[in-house]
Amino acid sequence: MTNSTQTRQAGDAASVARPGKRERLVAAACELVYGQGVARTTLADIAQAADVPVGNVYYYFKTKDDIIGAVVQTHGERLESTLAELVHRHRSPKARLKALVRFLAERTDVTPQYGCPYGTLSSELAKRADGSDPLAAGLMQIQLDWAEQQFRAMGRRDAHDLAVELVASYEGSAVLTSALGQPDLMARQARRLQRWIDTLHD
Secondary structure (H helix, E strand, C coil): CCHHHHHHHHHHHHHHHCCCHHHHHHHHHHHHHHHHCCCCCCHHHHHHHHCCCHHHHHHHCCCHHHHHHHHHHHHHHHHHHHHHHHHHHCCCHHHHHHHHHHHHHCCCCCHHHHCCHHHHHHHHHHCCCCCCCCCCCHHHHHHHHHHHHHHHHCCCCCHHHHHHHHHHHHHHHHHHHHHHCCHHHHHHHHHHHHHHHHHCCC
């Protein structure tokens, strides 16, 4: 094998291993927005974290709102993928709901410091401008719709109300866990929610 061939193959491997600039920008934005919020995160912060020249950011995202939209879309796609996996892995809707609670409660390493990534982002977006940001409701609605589908599959006529109670209980627990800095609070509330789900009749 010649040196030129080896160099070309090494370059090809590197290009496959490292995500493209757009993907790196979105990944960096997701991390920064979760850690420090939308308002404090600048395009320069995102560019630096993604190892992308600031001038290149505008090739992919014309405004900060554009990249925040990509962050919401990425979170939404990941969440929908997780929910689809829960449906695939668990046969009964009750088991799926309990698995959702476990999934949400497993973020004990970051929730005490930053809260729920979906709830904190949705709350911050809802406060912008006149409070009618169309991005604000998306992540919450995905969870509500999915939970309502599961409760409806259990034959519950109050499926919507139960979905609201479930999501509100989790989000409230995440806020308290973050505010009080008590990781065990989330675990206790998750167990309580799972027991509550068990008490619901099909």
